[in-house]
Structures are given as C-alpha cells and as structure tokens.
Amino acid sequence: MPAQPIPAQFKRETHTINGVKTIVLTAGKGEPLVFLHGAGIWHGINFALPWTEKFRVIVPFHPGFAESGDDPAMNDMHDYVMHYLDLFDALGVAKMRLVGFSLGGWLAAKFAVAHGDRVARLVLVGPAGLRGKERPQGDVLSLPPEQIPALLVFNFDVIKPYLPENPKDLDFMGERYREGGTLARLLWENPYDHKLPRYLHRITMPTLLLWGEDDKLLPVKTAELWRQHLPKAEFKTFKGAGHLVLDEKREAVDAVARFLS
Amino acid sequence: MAGRARFDFIHFMHYVHLPENQKDFPSLWVDFPNKYFDPEKGYSLYQRYLSELVLADKLGFDAIVVNEHHNTAYSMMPAPNLIAASLIPQVRNAKICVWGTPPNLEYPNRLAEEYAMLDVLSQGRLEVAFPLGTGMEYWANPINPSTARARYRESIDIILQAWTQDGPTKYYGDFYTYRYLNPWPRPVQKPHPPCYIVGTGSPETIDLAAQLGFGYASVFVTKSRARELNEKLRRTAAEHGHHISPEQLPLQVITYVAETEQKARDEGIDHIRYFFEDALRTTPTFLAPPGYLSVEQLKMRAALADKLHGKFDFDNVNESFFVAVGTADQVVAQLEQWGEQMGTNHFVMLAAPGNMPNWKVVKNLNLIAQDVIPRVRVGAAYERRVAAE
Numbered sequence: 001m002p003a004q005p006i007p008a009q010f011k012r013e014t015h016t017i018n019g020v021k022t023i024v025l026t027a028g029k030g031e032p033l034v035f036l037h038g039a040g041i042w043h044g045i046n047f048a049l050p051w052t053e054k055f056r057v058i059v060p061f062h063p064g065f066a067e068s069g070d071d072p073a074m075n076d077m078h079d080y081v082m083h084y085l086d087l088f089d090a091l092g093v094a095k096m097r098l099v100g101f102s103l104g105g106w107l108a109a110k111f112a113v114a115h116g117d118r119v120a121r122l123v124l125v126g127p128a129g130l131r132g133k134e135r136p137q138g139d140v141l142s143l144p145p146e147q148i149p150a151l152l153v154f155n156f157d158v159i160k161p162y163l164p165e166n167p168k169d170l171d172f173m174g175e176r177y178r179e180g181g182t183l184a185r186l187l188w189e190n191p192y193d194h195k196l197p198r199y200l201h202r203i204t205m206p207t208l209l210l211w212g213e214d215d216k217l218l219p220v221k222t223a224e225l226w227r228q229h230l231p232k233a234e235f236k237t238f239k240g241a242g243h244l245v246l247d248e249k250r251e252a253v254d255a256v257a258r259f260l261s
Numbered sequence: 262m263a264g265r266a267r268f269d270f271i272h273f274m275h276y277v278h279l280p281e282n283q284k285d286f287p288s289l290w291v292d293f294p295n296k297y298f299d300p301e302k303g304y305s306l307y308q309r310y311l312s313e314l315v316l317a318d319k320l321g322f323d324a325i326v327v328n329e330h331h332n333t334a335y336s337m338m339p340a341p342n343l344i345a346a347s348l349i350p351q352v353r354n355a356k357i358c359v360w361g362t363p364p365n366l367e368y369p370n371r372l373a374e375e376y377a378m379l380d381v382l383s384q385g386r387l388e389v390a391f392p393l394g395t396g397m398e399y400w401a402n403p404i405n406p407s408t409a410r411a412r413y414r415e416s417i418d419i420i421l422q423a424w425t426q427d428g429p430t431k432y433y434g435d436f437y438t439y440r441y442l443n444p445w446p447r448p449v450q451k452p453h454p455p456c457y458i459v460g461t462g463s464p465e466t467i468d469l470a471a472q473l474g475f476g477y478a479s480v481f482v483t484k485s486r487a488r489e490l491n492e493k494l495r496r497t498a499a500e501h502g503h504h505i506s507p508e509q510l511p512l513q514v515i516t517y518v519a520e521t522e523q524k525a526r527d528e529g530i531d532h533i534r535y536f537f538e539d540a541l542r543t544t545p546t547f548l549a550p551p552g553y554l555s556v557e558q559l560k561m562r563a564a565l566a567d568k569l570h571g572k573f574d575f576d577n578v579n580e581s582f583f584v585a586v587g588t589a590d591q592v593v594a595q596l597e598q599w600g601e602q603m604g605t606n607h608f609v610m611l612a613a614p615g616n617m618p619n620w621k622v623v624k625n626l627n628l629i630a631q632d633v634i635p636r637v638r639v640g641a642a643y644e645r646r647v648a649a650e
Contacts, residue, residue, distance in 0.1 A: 072407075168563075170560050173559070173563070175556075177549070177554075180551030181551045183551060184550070184552035185552060189405055
C-alpha cells in the first residue's frame with residue numbers, strides 16, 4: 001500500500017481557471033506561502049507540513065500534473081505564469097512568499113521577474129531552466145521514466161513508499177506518461193530558458209537559493225549559473241540530499257521557514 | 262471485376278552487419294551506436310538492395326516500395342527520396358512508392374517539391390504515403406511529439422494545396438506561414454499522385470484517410486485488427502462521399518516461397534526471426550516519446566509490445582500477422598483468402614525480410630513472380646458484397 005502523499009491537514013479545493021480544472025491544497029494560517037512543485041508531485045507534500053505552523057501554505061497542482069486538468073494549448077512557461085496570475089487572483093492572494101522547486105523553481109523565477117510586486121520573498125529549490133556549459137542538466141525528457149526516481153534522491157528509502165510495488169504498474173506508468181506529455185509540450189524543443197538570464201536582475205526581493213549537494217539530476221554546480229545572475233541571493237546547500245532536498249532534509253525545510261519568517 | 266491482383270515489393274534495407282554482442286543492446290534504434298555502421302559494407306548493401314528492387318521490376322512486380330526511418334540499423338533509408346531517385350532510371354515499368362517521409366519531419370513545401378520531382382522524373386509513376394512516423398523518429402528529429410499529429414495534419418494540407426491549387430497561394434497555419442506557396446515543378450499525375458496514409462490504426466489517422474479519400478495501409482497490427490480497420494475506413498470514407506477501392510487498401514505480407522513447405526520454413530524463418538527479434542528491437546520509451554500517444558493508447562500498446570518486440574515465436578507471429586511461408590500453391594491460396602477477407606487486391610510483398618541473403622531474395626522474388634502473381638485472383642466476393650450493399 002503506497003504511503004499517503006498528501007497530509008490530512010490539507011484542504012482540497014477545485015478551481016476552474018480559463019477552463020482548466022486546477023486542484024489547490026491549503027493548510028495553516030498566516031501569510032500565504034505558495035509552493036510550486038516540480039515536473040511530478042507523486043512523492044507528495046509531507047515535507048511542507050512544518051510550514052503550516054507559521055503560514056497559510058498553498059500548493060496548487062500545475063495544469064497537466066496530478067489531478068489538475070489538461071490544456072494542450074498551454075505550451076510554454078509563459079502560459080503557466082498567466083495561469084498563476086489568474087489563480088492567485090481567484091484565491092485573493094495579492095502578495096505571497098513564493099517557493100519553487102525544480103520546474104516550479106524556474107516558473108517561480110519567471111513569475112518573480114515579471115510580477116515582483118506580488119512576491120515578498122522568493123525561495124528557489126534546485127531550480128531548472130538555465131543552460132550551463134555542461135549538458136544535459138536536468139533534461140528529464142532525455143531519461144527513460146523508470147530511471148528517474150533513483151536520480152531524484154540521495155536516500156532511495158525517502159521516496160520508496162510513494163512508488164508502486166510493481167515497477168510496471170500500468171496506472172502509474174500512464175500517469176507519468178501523461179505528465180511527460182505536458183513536459184514535452186513545454187520543453188521538447190528546448191529544455192532551457194535562454195531569455196531568463198537577461199531578466200533575472202528584476203528579482204530584487206530577498207531570495208534564497210537552496211540545493212542538495214548530492215543532486216544527481218541537476219548537479220549543485222548548476223547553482224553557480226543562478227548565483228551569477230542573483231548575486232544578492234542567500235545560498236544554502238545540504239549534504240546527503242539529492243534533488244528532492246526538501247523531502248530528504250528537515251533542516252532544509254526549516255531553513256526555508258526561517259528565511260520566510 | 263476480379264482480375265489480376267496488384268503486387269508490390271517492399272524493401273526495408275536493413276543494415277545487417279551487426280556486432281557479435283548486438284543482443285546486449287536493448288534497442289537497434291535511436292541510440293544504437295552508429296560506429297557499427299561500416300560505410301564499405303554499407304556500399305555493398307546499397308548495391309545489393311538496389312539490384313533486388315530493380316529485379317522486382319524486371320520480373321513484373323507492379324510497384325517497388327521504399328520507406329523512411331532514422332538512427333537505426335533497421336533501415337539505410339533516412340532519405341527515401343534519394344533511393345527513389347536513384348531507382349527511377351533503372352526501374353522502367355513499376356510504380357515507385359515512397360511510403361514515405363513523415364510530412365511533419367520535413368518542411369511541407371520541400372516535400373511537395375521533392376515528390377513532384379520524382380513524379381516528373383518517373384513520368385507519373387510515383388505513389389506516396391504519409392506516415393506519422395514511429396515514436397523512434399521523434400528522438401532522432403527535433404520535432405515535438407506532443408504536437409506531431411497537429412503538425413502532420415497541417416503539413417498534409419499544405420502539400421495538397423501546393424499540388425492542387427495554381428500558385429502562388431498563401432497559407433497561414435498554426436505551424437507554418439507561406440506567403441508564396443508556389444513550388445516548381447508540379448506533379449504529372451492529376452490532381453496529384455495517389456496518396457496513402459500509413460499507420461498502426463489510431464482513430465485519428467483512419468478518420469483522416471476517410472476525409473481525404475486516401476488509401477490506408479495498416480502496419481504491425483494483428484490480422485483481426487487490420488480487417489476492422491479496413492471496414493472502418495470504407496464506412497467512414499463513404500460518409501465523406503469517398504469510395505475506397507480495393508487497391509487503396511494495400512496489405513503487407515511477409516512472404517517466402519520455396520519448393521516445399523518444409524523448405525520454405527527452413528530457408529525463411531530464421532530471417533523472419535531476425536526481423537522481429539533484432540531489426541524491430543527497441544525500448545518502450547523510444548516507441549512512445551512523451552505526448553506522442555494518448556495514455557489509453559500507451560497502455561494498449563504496452564500489452565501488444567511483447568508480441569511485436571519480445572521473444573520470437575514463429576507460430577505466434579504466423580497466427581497474429583500476415584505471414585505466408587510455403588509453396589506457391591499455399592501462398593496463392595493464402596493471399597486469395599486474405600484478399601477476400603480484407604477487401605483488397607493489393608499485396609505488398611515483404612519478400613526480403615530481416616537478414617535474408619541475396620540468393621534467397623532472388624529465389625523468392627522469382628518464385629513469387631512466376632508462380633504466385635499470375636495466379637492470384639481476388640475481388641469477386643468483395644465486389645459482390647459492395648454491389649449488394
């Protein structure tokens with residue numbers, strides 16, 4: 001029996017944004033903290049529980065992921081920025097603490113570049129999107145799906161409870177394939193954002209950049225690219241943690257909470 | 262109306278000189294290292310394969326068929342139009358079928374031009390097919406698999422507009438903008454060369470063939486499924502006001518003819534085994550790049566994949582697919598039966614399967630030409646059925 005990926009404390013709402021069914025999980029009270037997930041959220045959000053003690057934690061599922069709906073017309077990251085503008089308006093969230101992980105980190109940076117007035121503080125956790133000299137970094141489309149889970153973590157036991165016992169589980173395969181299709185719409189032609197570095201100087205709010213030192217998908221070296229363009233950002237790394245640093249290290253979760261307080 | 266059936270010879274031009282450890286590679290497609298292609302051996306294979314296609318023309322086959330695949334030992338024809346062009350001077354009578362370049366992998370104006378060139382060069386003997394391309398082609402080419410079908414559809418529109426409307430015309434689509442669509446030369450055949458859709462039976466491609474009145478060749482589907490698809494195409498095309506003729510439903514048959522059934526099996530089966538076990542061997546990820554299939558199709562194909570790409574069992578393959586291995590009498594009877602069942606009089610002979618050596622291919626082509634082609638009569642039952650409807 002796979003572990004429950006969503007803690008019971010989270011309330012589940014369904015919104016329709018531009019015709020797209022969007023699931024939003026919310027827990028806690030306080031200033032809003034929005035978490036933008038990566039290119040898959042099957043590993044759940046148990047890591048986010050400590051944040052609910054201080055913040056109103058809001059975790060939307062991106063269109064084309066988990067139980068949110070599909071919209072084939074959403075085929076670049078800008079469409080997702082526009083989706084979140086509409087969703088935040090619908091939720092009445094004018095200003096927020098924004099935490100983005102991996103694909104969600106790229107999205108958070110892209111959102112903050114254009115709509116900095118709505119982001120009080122920004123945390124980028126192992127963000128994707130920048131192209132370094134050594135490639136591929138984080139091009140999950142170049143990897144057979146069955147190889148991806150092992151590349152996400154330092155300690156496989158952390159995600160094992162969320163994976164099906166049968167590696168050929170058709171439903172799990174089908175769900176990942178659908179999310180891969182969403183990713184292909186966004187990233188097939190180009191898994192990096194060549195324009196983003198040009199605009200990263202617009203990120204002027206306090207920013208924390210956080211990375212697992214044993215990230216096998218997006219090596220911690222990639223952080224240098226971000227630091228070049230975000231010289232004022234705080235930078236923290238965690239030993240014994242892979243790409244899913246928040247799932248693997250409670251210290252990382254606490255560091256985010258401290259930074260956002 | 263029952264007359265002589267149409268016989269095509271299809272060649273895949275496999276690169277057969279694989280390293281001894283080839284079984285260690287899960288796929289001979291996409292990432293199979295190209296260091297294993299030896300240009301000297303490639304030259305000899307091209308010479309040999311071209312001679313086999315030319316021989317089929319000399320023996321009286323109605324058409325020769327070539328197709329396109331990329332990054333693979335399965336095929337030495339990433340650019341089938343080059344093969345077609347080099348065959349035209351030597352193939353004097355047979356139709357030249359390029360079945361074909363996925364139109365979404367090439368600029369559509371360029372494909373319209375190249376096919377028109379081939380039609381003019383061959384004095385109107387070209388036939389083309391529009392495949393979507395296997396999943397593997399999307400790992401080798403920079404086209405997005407998640408928009409493959411939409412781009413495919415638009416590309417076909419552009420090609421048909423280029424062929425059928427006097428240029429210059431304009432085209433403003435989702436993928437392409439043409440301010441001056443005006444390709445030279447134009448095809449000989451009017452309104453354009455005969456067109457087919459090639460597919461594995463997805464509902465979208467059947468509907469498209471029905472809408473456009475194109476022929477449909479299903480490949481790598483089981484017998485019962487192929488029959489359903491032909492029925493569905495005829496029915497749907499009729500709703501669009503198109504009559505699908507038997508010739509528009511080419512049936513691909515793996516064929517090997519010999520003096521006795523035992524001899525045919527002894528000489529043929531190993532090469533058919535190579536075709537399924539080696540030439541077609543690839544991975545589920547390569548078969549289904551993200552966004553290429555619907556989730557339902559992915560699950561369906563995961564079930565069929567073992568039949569096509571797994572362990573070879575001749576009886577299983579024989580049962581599932583169109584395989585005619587035996588004496589000329591047996592093959593004639595088999596083809597007549599399938600022709601009636603499938604409502605076709607158009608057979609595409611996969612007569613050089615896998616790593617079959619030249620002498621067997623030559624023998625096979627000769628026996629098919631002498632003892633099979635002149636004797637197969639199909640169409641009577643089908644025509645009666647259509648007339649009765």
